[in-house]
Amino acid sequence: MRYDYHRLRGDFFGGVTSAIVALPVALAFGVASGLGAAAGLYSAIAVGFFAAVFGGTRSQISGPTAPMTVAMAAILTTHSATLAEAMIVVIMAGLLQIAMGVLRIGRFVAYTPAVVVSGFMSGIGIIIMLIQSMPFLGLPPVAGGAMGALRALPDGLANLDPGAVAVAVVTLAVAVAWPPRLRKLVPPPLVALVVGTTAGVLWIGGIPVIGEIPRGLPTLQFTMPSLGFLVSAVQPALILAILGSVDSLLTSLVADSITGTRHEANRELVGQGIGNIASGLIGGLPGAGATMGTVVNIRAGGSTPVSGALRAALVLGLLLGLGQYVEPIPHAVLAAILIKVGWDIIDWRMLARVHHLRREHMIVMLVTLGLTVFVDLMTGVAIGLIVAGMAHSQQLESLELDSVVSVPLLDKMFFAEHEDPAVMDWYSARVGLVALKGSFTVASAHKLVAVIGGDIKEHEVTIFDFTNVSYLDDSAAMLILQLLDVAEREETEVIVMGLSGKPAETLRTLDILQGVPRKQVVRTLDQAREVAVALLKKRGSGNRQLIG
Numbered sequence: 407m408r409y410d411y412h413r414l415r416g417d418f419f420g421g422v423t424s425a426i427v428a429l430p431v432a433l434a435f436g437v438a439s440g441l442g443a444a445a446g447l448y449s450a451i452a453v454g455f456f457a458a459v460f461g462g463t464r465s466q467i468s469g470p471t472a473p474m475t476v477a478m479a480a481i482l483t484t485h486s487a488t489l490a491e492a493m494i495v496v497i498m499a500g501l502l503q504i505a506m507g508v509l510r511i512g513r514f515v516a517y518t519p520a521v522v523v524s525g526f527m528s529g530i531g532i533i534i535m536l537i538q539s540m541p542f543l544g545l546p547p548v549a550g551g552a553m554g555a556l557r558a559l560p561d562g563l564a565n566l567d568p569g570a571v572a573v574a575v576v577t578l579a580v581a582v583a584w585p586p587r588l589r590k591l592v593p594p595p596l597v598a599l600v601v602g603t604t605a606g607v608l609w610i611g612g613i614p615v616i617g618e619i620p621r622g623l624p625t626l627q628f629t630m631p632s633l634g635f636l637v638s639a640v641q642p643a644l645i646l647a648i649l650g651s652v653d654s655l656l657t658s659l660v661a662d663s664i665t666g667t668r669h670e671a672n673r674e675l676v677g678q679g680i681g682n683i684a685s686g687l688i689g690g691l692p693g694a695g696a697t698m699g700t701v702v703n704i705r706a707g708g709s710t711p712v713s714g715a716l717r718a719a720l721v722l723g724l725l726l727g728l729g730q731y732v733e734p735i736p737h738a739v740l741a742a743i744l745i746k747v748g749w750d751i752i753d754w755r756m757l758a759r760v761h762h763l764r765r766e767h768m769i770v771m772l773v774t775l776g777l778t779v780f781v782d783l784m785t786g787v788a789i790g791l792i793v794a795g796m797a798h799s800q801q802l803e804s805l806e807l808d809s810v811v812s813v814p815l816l817d818k819m820f821f822a823e824h825e826d827p828a829v830m831d832w833y834s835a836r837v838g839l840v841a842l843k844g845s846f847t848v849a850s851a852h853k854l855v856a857v858i859g860g861d862i863k864e865h866e867v868t869i870f871d872f873t874n875v876s877y878l879d880d881s882a883a884m885l886i887l888q889l890l891d892v893a894e895r896e897e898t899e900v901i902v903m904g905l906s907g908k909p910a911e912t913l914r915t916l917d918i919l920q921g922v923p924r925k926q927v928v929r930t931l932d933q934a935r936e937v938a939v940a941l942l943k944k945r946g947s948g949n950r951q952l953i954g
Contacts, residue, residue, distance in 0.1 A: 413709055420708020421716030424467045424699045428454075428721055430599040431698070431747065433616070433732065434740035435470040438537065439478045439691055440547075441492070443616045443732065446470045448624050448690030450721045453681035457695070458714025461677025462670030463658040465708050467699035467717060468681060470691040472530050472751055473649045477642075478692055479537070480551060480782065485642045489689065490629040495639045496686030497628070499646035503679030506651060512671030521763070521771040522790040523656060524753040529778025529786055534748030536779075541741035544570025544613055552779055569610040570738040577602030577742035593702065595743050602739035614737045622726065624688035646682075650694040652787070654678050657695030664704050698747075770794045811841040812861045815869075820935065837938050838865035840889075843874040858889055863896045866945060867938045871931075873904030878912045887918045894921065899941045902927045903934045 428450050436446025450469035457468035482492055506512065536552040539559055544567025548558045581598035606613055631639070658669040674695075682692050703713050760768055770793045778786030814835035840858055862868050870886070878886075893900050900922055905913065913919055919927065926941075928934050 409710065409712075414712070416707025416709055417713040417716060418707075420465075420703040420713035421720060424703040424708070424713070425717045425720035425724070428467075428469055428696075428699055428717065429724060430595045430740070430743050431696075432470055432721070433735065434744045434747075435472070435475040436691060437541075437616065437737060437740055438534070438547075438744060439470075439475045440482045441478070441489070441689070441691060443735075444624075444725075445689060445691045447721060447725050448688050449685045449693045451624075451718050451725070452685035452688060452690050453678070453693030454721065455715055455718035456681035456684050457654075457674075457677040457693070458711040458718065459677070460673075460680050461654075461711070462673030462675075463654075463661050463695065464667060464669075464710050465661050465665055465700065465704050465713065466654075466658060466669075466674070466695050467703045467708075467714050468654065468678065468695050469693045469699065471653055471694045471696050472534050472747065473526075473653050474646065474692045474694050476530060476533050476537070476551075477646055477649050481642045481646070483551075485639065490627060491631065491635060491639070493627045493686040493689060494629075494631045494635070495643050495646065496690075496692045497683050498636075498639055498643035499650065499692055500679040500682030500684075500686060502643055502647035503651055503675050503682060505679075506647065507672040507675030507679065510672045512651065512655060512673075512675045518652065518656075518791070519770065519794045521756075521767045522774050522787065522794050523652075524756040525771040525774030525790055526778055526787055528752045528757060529775045531748040531751035532775075532779050534751065535745050538741040538744045538748070541614075541737040542571070542574045542745060543567065544574075544738055546614070567613060567738075569606075570613040570736065573602055573606045573610055573613060573736055574738035574742040576605050577739045578746060581743060581746040595746075598743055598746070599735065599739060602742060603735050606736040606739060607734050616733055616735050616737065616740075618733055624690070626687055627689040628687050646692050647679075648787070650678055650682065650692060651675055654695035657697045657700050660697055661695075661700050661704065664701065665709070698750075810843075810858070812838065812858055813841075814838050814861075814865065821939065836866040836942060838862065838868045839871060840868060841871040841874070844876055862889060862893050862898050865898055867899045867901060867941055868893060869901045869903055869931075869934050869938070871903045872906075872909055875905075875909045876907075878909045880912070880916065883912050883916050883918050886913065887916075890918070890921060899938075899945075900926060901934050901937050901941075903931065904929060 429447075432446035432450040433443045434446070436443040436449075439445060446469075453468045453470075457466070461468070478492070478496075481495055485491075485495065533552040536555045537547065539555050540547050540562050543562045545562050545565065548554045550557070577598045580601045581594045584592075584594040584597055606615070654674055655669075655671055658671065658674055661667070662669055678694060685691065685693060699717075703717070708714075756771065760771065763771070770790060773793050774786050774790030776786075777789050815837045816835050817837075820837055838861055840861070870889075890900060892898075902919060902922055905927065926937055928937060
């Protein structure tokens with residue numbers, strides 16, 4: 407793709423616009439995490455630059471995001487005693503993201519069910535609104551995350567700071583009511599930041615503010631951790647890595663839908679990992695792809711990684727030259743901005759239609775949302791995926807069972823060319839056909855045994871037709887072994903027909919067909935007929951009358 411003046415101009419306006427949007431949000435996320443306002447800016451710089459340069463989504467903007475901020479706040483209170491230890495967790499998360507990209511795990515994120523994503527994002531939005539309720543009231547944040555804030559809310563309402571609440575209400579009103587036609591010119595978060603800060607400094611005063619922010623370039627925060635801490639840090643680092651990966655790749659899908667392009671998922675994970683390592687080294691928040699910043703960047707004309715790199719450089723310039731102008735910003739202003747962000751993150755469209763969803767989808771979404779808010783992020787996503795998998799398996803079971811045909815083959819039809827009485831019995835159906843089509847997995851394995859097992863007992867010979875089977879997982883393969891065991895117990899001969907490709911490889915790898923003679927594994931129905939004739943002659947029965 408040729409890079410010309412038109413693309414440069416679009417990237418310039420995209421980078422400038424997204425930098426303006428990033429400033430208030432990065433400051434707010436930094437304060438909300440417990441690391442301080444500067445940590446949000448450091449993340450916007452480090453993750454924003456390296457994810458743009460090394461990532462796989464051309465127009466994506468990266469930096470501190472709501473899920474990563476909430477997760478980091480929890481890690482600070484439960485898994486790390488010092489800032490240096492917290493940064494080690496961030497660095498480890500970055501290394502895990504790089505490993506996930508190298509192992510090509512990124513593409514699987516696209517398979518996350520929409521109801522799980524909806525429940526998780528709505529949960530994140532509710533958490534943000536709850537944990538910002540205390541700063542909104544002019545009070546210091548409380549420990550215990552969303553539930554701690556919820557328990558402290560009655561006391562907070564009784565002891566609120568009227569001045570801080572007034573500033574917060576003004577800020578929130580501006581963020582909500584800013585006219586849509588002006589949003590392309592000046593983003594609402596920036597206008598709300600300016601108006602709220604002005605009100606706090608010139609009108610009310612005496613309310614809690616950000617305070618001193620380090621000036622100059624960030625310094626290295628790395629210290630060598632103990633082996634014991636590294637072991638204990640694996641779990642929170644994995645949580646950050648998974649959340650950051652899901653957050654980033656979902657944002658990549660949003661960017662694809664707007665631009666009509668296609669991102670490289672595994673490369674994106676590598677870029678995000680490098681960015682988080684850099685952010686951890688300088689004391690920044692962990693970050694991910696930021697949906698709001700990405701959409702703003704694309705709408706303003708950004709189409710290449712240049713816009714993301716430029717945006718990071720502009721935030722760095724703001725930090726180096728304008729830090730003193732950020733210090734008077736009231737906490738209540740940032741809390742109001744984040745409450746608006748949390749409100750926008752909630753999937754109101756899905757919640758409004760939740761009663762129209764299929765019951766299993768509604769359960770998945772509500773379970774994910776509830777666990778995300780009332781337990782923790784990782785549990786919400788993990789249990790949500792498990793419940794979604796169970797619901798999906800139930801649907802697969804019925805679909806897969808519908809793809810099985812088990813029928814008796816009347817002697818007078820199947821052996822029409824054979825007149826030998828050892829073979830032909832006009833009133834019998836001594837051969838049964840079990841035809842499988844499509845894919846078979848653990849979802850239907852157990853029911854297939856019950857459904858087909860009874861049919862096998864009724865025949866002297868059963869033909870298993872795999873001609874139209876495209877996939878068998880290990881559980882379905884073990885089902886075939888169980889059916890062969892049923893046939894052996896009932897002294898029913900087995901013919902395997904049309905087995906090839908991956909299903910054949912799966913069965914041979916697990917030695918499922920070791921008890922089936924080679925001559926009874928055939929390609930076509932004509933070959934199966936001849937083998938059946940030989941088997942019936944060998945049995946020499948002709949007496950076993952089977953249902954027709």
